[in-house]
Amino acid sequence: MAQMAVSEGSGSSSNAWASKLRRIRALVMKETRQIVRDPSSIAIGAVLPLILILLFGYGLSLDVKNVPIAVVMEFPTPEAVDFAAGFQLSPYFHPFMMRSMPPAQQQLLEHRVDGVLRIPADFSRHIAAGDAEVQLIVHGGDANRARIIEGYVQGIVGVWAARLASQGSAKPSQPVNVQARLWFNEANDSSYFLVPGLVVLVMTLIGGLLTAMVMAREWERGTLESMFVTPVRSDEILLGKTLPYFVLALFGFGLCVLSAKFLFHVPLRGSMWVLLGASMLYVLVALGIGLLISSWVKNQLVASQLTMLVTFMPAFMLSGFLFDLRSMPTVVRLITYALPARYYVALLQSVFLAGDVWSVIVPNTLILAAMAAALALGSRAVMHKALA
Amino acid sequence: MNSLVSCLLRILALTRKELLAVLKDPRSRMSLLVPPVVQALIFGYAATYDLNHVTYAALDQDHSAASRQLLAGLDGSGIFERVANLQRVSDISSVIDARRALLIVQIDPQFERRLQLGLGANVQLIADGRNSNTAGTAMGYVTSIVNQFNSDFGHDHGFAPAPLQIVARTWYNPNLETRWFMIPGMIGTLTLLQTLMLTAMSVAREREQGTFDQLLVTPFRPFEIMAGKALPSMVVGTIQATGVLLVAQLWFRIPFAGAYLTLFAGLLLFLLAAVGIGLLISAVAATMQQALLYSMLLIMPFSLLSGLTTPLSSMPTAVLYLTAINPLRYAIDITRRVYLEGSGLNLLVSDLWPLALIAALTLWAASWMFGTRMR
Numbered sequence: 026m027a028q029m030a031v032s033e034g035s036g037s038s039s040n041a042w043a044s045k046l047r048r049i050r051a052l053v054m055k056e057t058r059q060i061v062r063d064p065s066s067i068a069i070g071a072v073l074p075l076i077l078i079l080l081f082g083y084g085l086s087l088d089v090k091n092v093p094i095a096v097v098m099e100f101p102t103p104e105a106v107d108f109a110a111g112f113q114l115s116p117y118f119h120p121f122m123m124r125s126m127p128p129a130q131q132q133l134l135e136h137r138v139d140g141v142l143r144i145p146a147d148f149s150r151h152i153a154a155g156d157a158e159v160q161l162i163v164h165g166g167d168a169n170r171a172r173i174i175e176g177y178v179q180g181i182v183g184v185w186a187a188r189l190a191s192q193g194s195a196k197p198s199q200p201v202n203v204q205a206r207l208w209f210n211e212a213n214d215s216s217y218f219l220v221p222g223l224v225v226l227v228m229t230l231i232g233g234l235l236t237a238m239v240m241a242r243e244w245e246r247g248t249l250e251s252m253f254v255t256p257v258r259s260d261e262i263l264l265g266k267t268l269p270y271f272v273l274a275l276f277g278f279g280l281c282v283l284s285a286k287f288l289f290h291v292p293l294r295g296s297m298w299v300l301l302g303a304s305m306l307y308v309l310v311a312l313g314i315g316l317l318i319s320s321w322v323k324n325q326l327v328a329s330q331l332t333m334l335v336t337f338m339p340a341f342m343l344s345g346f347l348f349d350l351r352s353m354p355t356v357v358r359l360i361t362y363a364l365p366a367r368y369y370v371a372l373l374q375s376v377f378l379a380g381d382v383w384s385v386i387v388p389n390t391l392i393l394a395a396m397a398a399a400l401a402l403g404s405r406a407v408m409h410k411a412l413a
Numbered sequence: 414m415n416s417l418v419s420c421l422l423r424i425l426a427l428t429r430k431e432l433l434a435v436l437k438d439p440r441s442r443m444s445l446l447v448p449p450v451v452q453a454l455i456f457g458y459a460a461t462y463d464l465n466h467v468t469y470a471a472l473d474q475d476h477s478a479a480s481r482q483l484l485a486g487l488d489g490s491g492i493f494e495r496v497a498n499l500q501r502v503s504d505i506s507s508v509i510d511a512r513r514a515l516l517i518v519q520i521d522p523q524f525e526r527r528l529q530l531g532l533g534a535n536v537q538l539i540a541d542g543r544n545s546n547t548a549g550t551a552m553g554y555v556t557s558i559v560n561q562f563n564s565d566f567g568h569d570h571g572f573a574p575a576p577l578q579i580v581a582r583t584w585y586n587p588n589l590e591t592r593w594f595m596i597p598g599m600i601g602t603l604t605l606l607q608t609l610m611l612t613a614m615s616v617a618r619e620r621e622q623g624t625f626d627q628l629l630v631t632p633f634r635p636f637e638i639m640a641g642k643a644l645p646s647m648v649v650g651t652i653q654a655t656g657v658l659l660v661a662q663l664w665f666r667i668p669f670a671g672a673y674l675t676l677f678a679g680l681l682l683f684l685l686a687a688v689g690i691g692l693l694i695s696a697v698a699a700t701m702q703q704a705l706l707y708s709m710l711l712i713m714p715f716s717l718l719s720g721l722t723t724p725l726s727s728m729p730t731a732v733l734y735l736t737a738i739n740p741l742r743y744a745i746d747i748t749r750r751v752y753l754e755g756s757g758l759n760l761l762v763s764d765l766w767p768l769a770l771i772a773a774l775t776l777w778a779a780s781w782m783f784g785t786r787m788r
Contacts, residue, residue, distance in 0.1 A: 084732035165586030169462035210542030
């Protein structure tokens with residue numbers, strides 16, 4: 026290797042390239058051997074994605090069904106029984122019939138039910154008079170769920186009132202009706218957007234974690250200094266570190282996509298090539314973040330904590346995977362623009378559910394490419410500075 | 414008695430050494446004390462299912478006073494922003510596809526006439542379902558604005574009011590703010606991450622650098638070494654939890670309904686469980702990288718399947734059983750119930766005993782593994 030370095034200065038440029046490639050290949054070989062010998066890297070590249078996608082794909086859901094609700098019928102008149110039947114037939118509710126409020130409220134207090142619906146004793150009399158009321162108390166702990174439950178109750182009440190109205194007069198009960206359609210997800214299945222989002226989380230975590238420890242470990246053990254004595258240059262070291270983990274992360278990505286498609290039946294409406302291209306870019310970005318952090322802090326303990334903090338939690342909370350970006354305050358929204366996960370989430374949700382929408386694909390891939398380039402340059406600069 | 418005192422003194426000395434090792438390095442100190450507070454601030458704003466800015470495009474094919482009045486109801490709500498006025502149905506897909514608008518409100522040509530004839534008019538709503546939860550919430554907002562329009566219109570034109578009204582109330586969170594639900598849950602979540610990792614990694618580091626063997630030569634007993642590793646992490650965890658709690662109360666001004674003593678009693682038990690898991694990991698892992706991987710393998714499921722962001726009640730039964738070993742699940746329930754509902758310890762028994770069990774099992778297993786390793 027030392028002879029090659031001497032020839033690099035005087036020899037032709039093609040010769041220099043050949044020796045450069047040889048050095049990178051040697052580094053890749055060394056890193057690959059290290060990965061194969063420590064099964065924990067394989068675990069993170071292949072086993073972790075599979076476990077996570079299975080666990081979360083089945084476990085995470087925002088769909089509200091079988092809501093336990095206490096239905097308090099104070100006096101069982103035919104109208105009240107008919108009205109309550111609407112809840113018993115609905116797949117969204119699991120009603121517990123009761124006769125008075127105090128035990129129902131106790132159930133709500135202990136959070137055994139999510140809501141209490143009270144049908145007052147004088148329900149039938151008021152229905153005849155046209156000014157009936159039912160009382161609904163919802164456990165507001167989980168506001169999102171509470172809102173969905175209120176919507177369901179409103180739906181059941183609306184249907185029942187419409188039926189009542191149609192028996193009486195011919196007039197429509199509502200002047201304006203809303204006819205809603207949900208594009209890209211007609212069945213309103215939350216796994217359609219959660220599973221592509223999970224792919225982002227898994228890739229972020231794997232990419233960052235795989236490389237976070239790599240450089241820090243070599244610094245801690247002092248092996249990086251001994252590497253600098255060799256003719257290997259710093260960008261070659263970086264490339265040699267990145268390539269094996271890149272392949273490993275792509276393998277994990279393949280597992281994620283296969284399970285999204287065949288286990289969770291999320292439609293893939295865009296092209297496979299766009300998906301693959303965008304994901305390769307994102308994996309590079311994620312690996313780059315790990316490399317940058319670990320060559321900056323040079324301490325495995327701090328590197329691991331930092332990587333977790335800047336990759337996993339923001340990708341979870343700030344990427345638009347769960348929470349709507351447009352509703353965040355301006356300062357927080359500005360922070361999200363710095364997050365690569367944000368662009369990858371937009372890409373994946375579009376490519377999976379909407380198809381090849383170029384107005385989404387082009388800007389987002391360009392930004393990811395710019396981030397990958399910036400991270401590569403940044404890691405190199407940090408390495409150089411550390412050397413000086 | 415004397416041996417007990419000297420045992421305590423030894424644990425104290427180790428704790429002091431550990432705390433110094435963690436807190437003396439400025440980078441390490443910053444990475445432990447600052448992130449929970451910053452995260453609580455940022456995520457406190459970000460982690461909400463409530464929408465306060467919904468972009469929509471109007472496709473008004475009627476151009477009547479009634480259709481304008483309905484759209485004005487949306488524009489005046491303070492939530493909806495009209496980003497485009499479409500002319501043709503064929504324009505819809507490009508606006509939705511490019512994510513320019515979350516919703517399309519389409520009003521048919523005969524809207525006003527049908528309204529006045531009492532035939533019932535239709536408003537078509539098309540939503541971008543790429544995040545179906547957001548879309549559903551936005552459609553709910555539109556529906557309630559249309560309902561308001563209906564009751565105004567009915568009132569003006571002598572329609573009978575709907576025969577059945579719902580009087581809805583919400584307990585514990587009257588304004589239905591997700592933030593009230595999220596931020597107390599974060600006390601446990603943000604703490605777990607670093608407490609568990611700190612414990613797992615600090616033992617793994619000693620082992621990787623060979624200082625663990627030196628520690629074993631000293632008169633410390635394995636139990637004391639473990640306690641010396643566990644206590645500093647718990648101290649750090651308690652500081653972090655207090656930081657998040659302060660953000661919740663002082664910054665977000667979420668009223669604290671319970672007792673601090675109850676909350677910290679629950680948190681202490683939770684931290685003990687987290688540290689126990691961390692120690693167990695470090696007993697298994699040979700290097701820091703392995704310790705990190707195993708921690709991640711647990712932290713990610715713990716934090717996603719904890720009920721913080723998606724409700725436990727929506728999980729399939731099999732996964733729900735799996736969450737029984739998740740200490741964060743109990744911690745989030747405890748913090749939420751103490752914080753929002755003011756529950757006392759007697760109502761929290763169902764959360765406390767699993768935490769105690771997890772702590773006892775993991776600590777016992779870790780000490781057993783350390784013990785056998787030494788012999």
